[in-house]
Amino acid sequence: MLYITTKYLKPGMILAKDLYLYSSSNFSSLMLVKGQVLNNTYINRIKYHKFDGVYIENEAFSDIDVESYISDKLKTKALKEIRDTYYEFQIGSGKITPYMIKQMSSIVKNIVTELLYKDDLAYNVIDFKNYDSYTFQHCLNVAILSISTGISLGLSEYKLNEIGLAAILHDIGKMLIPLEILNKPGKLTEEEFEIIKTHPVNAMNQLKNLVSPAVLRAIEDHHEKIDGTGYPNGKENSNINPYAKILAISDVYDALTSDRPYRKAVFPNEVVEYLMGCADKHFDYEILNHFIKIIVAYPIGTFVRLSNKQLAVVVKNYSENISRPLVRTINKDGTVGEDLDLLHDKEYMNVTILDMGYDYENCSVTNTLIASK
Ligand SMILES: [Fe+2]
Numbered sequence: 286m287l288y289i290t291t292k293y294l295k296p297g298m299i300l301a302k303d304l305y306l307y308s309s310s311n312f313s314s315l316m317l318v319k320g321q322v323l324n325n326t327y328i329n330r331i332k333y334h335k336f337d338g339v340y341i342e343n344e345a346f347s348d349i350d351v352e353s354y355i356s357d358k359l360k361t362k363a364l365k366e367i368r369d370t371y372y373e374f375q376i377g378s379g380k381i382t383p384y385m386i387k388q389m390s391s392i393v394k395n396i397v398t399e400l401l402y403k404d405d406l407a408y409n410v411i412d413f414k415n416y417d418s419y420t421f422q423h424c425l426n427v428a429i430l431s432i433s434t435g436i437s438l439g440l441s442e443y444k445l446n447e448i449g450l451a452a453i454l455h456d457i458g459k460m461l462i463p464l465e466i467l468n469k470p471g472k473l474t475e476e477e478f479e480i481i482k483t484h485p486v487n488a489m490n491q492l493k494n495l496v497s498p499a500v501l502r503a504i505e506d507h508h509e510k511i512d513g514t515g516y517p518n519g520k521e522n523s524n525i526n527p528y529a530k531i532l533a534i535s536d537v538y539d540a541l542t543s544d545r546p547y548r549k550a551v552f553p554n555e556v557v558e559y560l561m562g563c564a565d566k567h568f569d570y571e572i573l574n575h576f577i578k579i580i581v582a583y584p585i586g587t588f589v590r591l592s593n594k595q596l597a598v599v600v601k602n603y604s605e606n607i608s609r610p611l612v613r614t615i616n617k618d619g620t621v622g623e624d625l626d627l628l629h630d631k632e633y634m635n636v637t638i639l640d641m642g643y644d645y646e647n648c649s650v651t652n653t654l655i656a657s658k
Contacts, residue, residue, distance in 0.1 A: 286301035286302070286340040286341060286342055286343060286346060286347075286349050286350065286351060286586055287301075287340065287341050287343045287346050287349070287586050287598060288338055288339075288340055288341075288351075288411060288584070288586040288587045288588075289338055289339065289340075289341045290337060290338040291328075291331055291332055291336055291337060291338055291339070294323060294328045294331065294339070294341075295323070295328075296323055296324050296325055296328065297322060297323065298322075298323045298341045298342075299320060299321070299322055299323070299341060299342040300317055300318070300319055300320065300321045300322075300323060300339060300340070300341065300342070301319060301339075301340040301341055301342040301343075302319055302339070302340045302351070302353075303315055303317070303318050303319050303357060304316045304317040304318075304331070304336070304339060305357060305360075305361065306334055307361075307364055307421075307422060316330070316334070317330075317331075320342075337544075338411070340586060345613075345621040346586070346598060346600075346613070346621075348600070349585055349586050349598070349600055351409055351584075351585055351586050352409075354408060354409075354410055354429055355396055355399050355400070355429060356399065359392075359395055359396065359399060360425070362392065362395075363392045363395075363396065363425050364421050364422065364425060366388050366389065366392055367389070367392070367421045367424055367425060367453060368421045369388075370385045370388065370389060370457070371420065371421065371424075371457055371460050372460075373385060374457050374460050374461075374491070375460035375461065378461070379461055379487065379490075379491045380491070381457075381491050381492060381495060383495060386450075386492075386495050386496060389450060389453050389454065390446070390450055392453065393428065393432075393446055393449035393450050393453060394446060396428060396429060396432060396449055397432055397442060397445045397446055397449055400429070400432050400433055400436060400445075401436065401442070401445075406433045406436060406437065406578075406579045407579065407580075407581055407602055407604060408429075408430065408433065408579050408580045408581060409581055409584045409585050409586075409602065410426075410584065411584050411587065419543065419545075420456060420459065420460075423456065423539055423540065423543065424452065424453050424454075424455065424456055425453070426535070426539040427452045427453075427455060427532060427535045427536050427539055428448075428449045428452035428453045430452075430534075430535035430538060430539060430576070430579070430580070431448045431449065431451075431452045431528075431531045431532055431535045432445050432448060432449045432452070433579045434531050434534070434535065434572065434575050434576045434579060435448050435531060437575040437576075437578055437579055438531075438572070438575050444528075447497060447499055447500050447503075447528065448503070448528045448531060448532070450496060450500050451496075451499075451500045451503035451504050451507075451528050451529075451532060452532055452535065454488060454492065454496070454500075454504060455485075455488070455503070455504050455507050455532055455536065456484065456488075457488045457491075457492075458483065458484030458485060458486070458487030458488035458489075458491075458504075459481075459484045461483075461484070461487050462480055462481060462483070462484060463480075466480055466481065467481075468546045469546070469547065470546045470547050471547065472547075482508075482516045482517055483517075485504060485505050485506070485507060485508060485516075485517055486505065486517050488504050488505075489501055489504055489505045492504065499526065499528060500528070502526035502528075502529065503526045503528035503529045503532060504529075505517070505518075505526070505529075506518075506520060506525050506526045506529030507529045507532040507533055507536060508533070509525045509529060509533070510533070510566065510567040510568075511525070511530075511565060511566060511567060511568060511569060512565075512566050512567070514567075515533075515567070522569075530568070530569040530572050531572055531576075533567070533568060534560065534568050534569075534572060534573055534576045535576070537556075537560065537567075537568075538556055538560065538576070538580065541556045541559065542556055552640075552641050552642075553580065553581065553582055553583065553584060553641075554582035554583055554608070554638070554640075554641055557577065557580065557582045557607065557608075560573060560576070560577075561573070561577075577607060578604045578607075579604075580607065581602045581607050581610070582607045582608050582610075583599045583602070583607075583608075583610055583638065583641050584599065585599045585600060585601065585602060585610075586598065586599065587599055587641060588641065588642060589612060589638045589639075589640070589641045589642075590638070590639045590640055590641070590642070591612070591614070591625075591636050591637070591638060591639065592635075592636055592637045592638075592639055593636055595614045595615070595622070596614070596615045597612035597613055597614045597615060597622075597625065598612060598613050598615065599611075599612055599641075600612060600613050600624065603628050605628070606628050608638070609627040609628040609638075610627060610628070611624060611625070611626045611627065611628070612624070612625050612627060612638075613625075
């Protein structure tokens with residue numbers, strides 16, 4: 286399968302994965318099923334719901350299979366329950382019940398179980414969030430990324446459950462902040478930023494006695510930075526809760542790879558560069574090295590441009606070096622070229638990936654030719 290941006294979808298293309306619509310009003314909506322041949326009506330529906338792209342079947346790339354990171358059933362259930370808990374918290378002006386915590390813990394337990402049984406933790410996810418369900422999808426992704434990092438670090442199941450719970454609840458305090466500030470398209474004033482900074486403490490105050498002290502500290506410290514420039518307390522390295530150090534990395538990764546009202550999503554390869562640049566300043570170096578093993582710089586099924594001027598599609602990633610995947614080139618006439626293993630094949634050591642793009646100019650030609658094979 287190939288990841289094709291909505292702009293380049295054409296009637297006749299075949300959907301390679303079920304397409305779910307996650308919105309705050311309806312969480313269990315299966316919009317289109319795998320195998321569906323797209324026509325103009327379906328393409329318009331995909332555009333209407335603001336999907337940036339979908340996976341399309343393609344003979345030349347039939348060996349590329351992008352698995353869901355957790356099962357669709359669990360994802361739908363998790364998003365619905367996170368949404369309910371966050372809204373109840375908002376409606377009750379910060380009240381949270383032991384029942385709600387029990388619900389969240391049970392979701393986390395299911396996620397931990399699914400991830401522990403996964404052979405490959407590579408996070409090959411292009412996750413464009415629906416605007417109105419951003420917070421819930423973000424919390425779920427932070428939980429998934431943090432638990433996966435915990436698995437890579439060799440943490441116990443007990444600790445994985447604690448990290449997951451802290452991740453799911455980490456931004457609940459934002460529900461008490463006015464939406465005009467949270468979604469403000471421009472730069473925040475100092476006053477507005479002070480309000481944003483209250484969210485870890487808001488959450489901590491309400492969750493006291495309901496979660497373990499470690500979970501509480503993780504939520505409180507998720508915006509602290511190793512060099513002491515974070516908030517709310519400006520804690521330095523050894524004083525920051527260890528779970529919070531994991532949450533901080535997952536939080537920034539997921540936020541930057543998402544479209545926000547004030548900026549477009551950043552490509553995963555650029556986010557990896559950014560994170561590495563912040564090692565030992567904002568983020569813990571060792572934890573970051575484990576995090577880098579579970580994410581990918583170039584998600585499979587997406588287009589990259591090589592230093593030899595060729596366009597290629599990412600076929601396989603290697604956790605040993607996420608910047609040098611196996612790619613399949615595409616010739617100028619839209620036919621498929623050869624596989625280049627940028628990590629293992631000495632012949633291609635001098636070939637580098639210049640950049641990635643979900644919709645290069647020349648993809649419009651390429652997509653038509655490849656997809657109509
Ligand atoms: Fe936060």
